[in-house]
Amino acid sequence: MTRPAAPSNTREILRLAVPAFGALIAEPLFLLADSAIVGHLGVAQLAGVGLASTLLYTAVGLMVFLAYSTTPAVARAIGDGKLGKALAAGRDGVWLALLLGTVLAVAGFLAAEPLVGLLGADGEVRGYAVEYLRWSMPGLVAMLLIFAGTGVLRGLQDTRTPLVVATAGFAVNIGLNWFLVYGVHLSVAGSAIGTSIAQWAMAAVYLVMVGRNARRHDVSLRPDWRGIRTMTSVGSWLMLRTLSLRLAILATVFVVTAQGSVNLAAHQLAMTIFSFLAFALDALAIAAQALIGKELGASRPMRARELTHTMIRWGAGFGVVTGVLLAAGAPWVGFLFTSDGGVQSALTAALWVLAVGQPLAGYVFVLDGVLIGAGDARYLAIAGVVNLAVYAPLLAAVHLIRPDGAAGLVWLWLAFALGYMLARGVTLGLRARTDKWMVLGSH
Template structure:
């Protein structure tokens, strides 16, 4: 086992043979397609809740919107539970030690439970002030607080699902998360209808339905992981050293995630300063941008699992070859998605708004989104590759550097009299800067650290 980085530069290697490309393509598709389905299923939870609660009234829907935004933020901050666990487990799998891989995953799940206890302890008593902080009106605050306090009971389940998803991805299994996500969505929708209308519980029924569905998903994941642990003789009890190691690996990814959130918050704040038309169009743009990100992130998730496995098996050449092929996938996917956005704009914009002014803003700004999709493809793939390599420290510094580039550019938009399209050119600069940081790391070869455990 070696912890020294392999210095060969992958980008200068010869073209991959056809059979190698096909093998990588099969691996990528086998992991990315189910991962995409699971990613798309996640936001359907909120959509189902919104559709059901929306018929109760505007105040209830407004309260749900605030509470759901707060819960999503609280949970997504800990997405490193999935990312770090995927990389660590995949390395152990590559090294041929499935027992250690599952044991590593259990440490991640125990960390999720510990973190969730802290989050619940903050959210439940602080539901009122938090709802007001997130912009709930006086008439909607009561509904937001009701939904938030009940839904907080599902936070441990949500964080366990994140960690367990990372375990299964590391085990090269993205089909089980897809099945659980689809079943969870169906259960959530059915429970919400029954509790909101059948039982007459109103918005509280929606919260309880979601909590029950989330715990059912967590139970399904835990059943799969615990069975695997027993089959391979892996311990189930918490291990302080293992939990600390998981937390230590997660800190850089937490910094990365917070920096990314800060960039999106700054962009939204600047759009709000530009005017009501601009902020309305900006929200639509962010929604579409996030949808496009799901497709690219699915390949990145495959990258995390595949790269971790190759490095764990001490196959540096295989890791570099997989990286090259996934970058090609990212560019091709970005070109296709960008072309679809550019061509389909006149048809899908009316689905979001009937305001001619907002439509005009979207028609122009969406061209920027379309042009930058190939860049986004490279960014998502290399982000996934470096996560799979356990290169979290560099990812944290890279995102902080990107934040330092983006913020002055975004804040300058109102000062120079720029509009929403100019702001989205600043978003394009954000993606180009991020790509530059990630590409430099990929070219350096410093991420290629082999062995069952990444050193340094």
């Protein structure tokens, strides 16, 4: 009886994961494009954009619950046959994104200089970081709206539309950035402005689609403040989970900043590539969120368990493939972003460590998606705090020892890509072995 189920699992997963892969990598591709364009301006510009991007994506990362809470809420309602409830949840997510995005954008613009200073940057690097961060703030609101709109469509089992939107946005982003940086000579500000414009164009598409779906099914576009409060309550646990992840990344940046601008620039590139691969591996996690939410909403726990086992195998296998490809290409990747030999050498060493950790990363990202899809936000938040407590001593040891040159970056990535990710794998794996996360029906 289990034999016929495998092809069905495969079709369902691929139907969502393949388009999700293209859509997910759009955001890190924005950053990769920025890094490639800005990297040829100089090391200080690249390092400044790296610091600003860390702060920017910390704020954005904390708000990822707008997608991660909307997707399972919509998917559960769809599985339970309640389309109106699904669309109402999506609408409330969009309103919450607009409110939070506006507040964060204003605060980020006003606090850009002290925020950059907290990471220990000074001189030219600090100036470029502040400039990039401030010009990125208009696009922050759009990024949050994109999260919410994408979450709605994923919950509706549609990952193809986000792929089309993301592809078009990426093309516009590259063209605008190149023109504004080199054509108009706006330096790092041009890169931030171009990305913001592209993100608003993408957000507009999602707003139109969510509005049309709601009107077609007689769902009011006005905010339901009770629904928004419910979304915020669920999202608070996911925010804590994400906060622990971002604190780990911020602490890592703080340590590498003390190693000098060469290692900082190389780390920025390595982290960008890590993010790119993470989003690629996360395609399975997105499929997990949508499928697990739908199956639990339809009260089919055995089906949810089958899908989980299949996606775990796929995640680890895909991690092996990306690891091998990354290890083979590591010596040449640096040439795409910078002509500085020191940065290229340090980057190569860091990427080899990252390559070794890819199978573990695949396992972690899939299980993370499964538990998010199940709405197990409280456990994910608590586990995130535990993982951070495990990582802190490893990071402190690297900071205190301070190995010279590229060796410092290698030890830093050993602590992050292997030590921290292993802690995440253990806490997620232990939870997945139980049935406590399998809450059935829409709620």
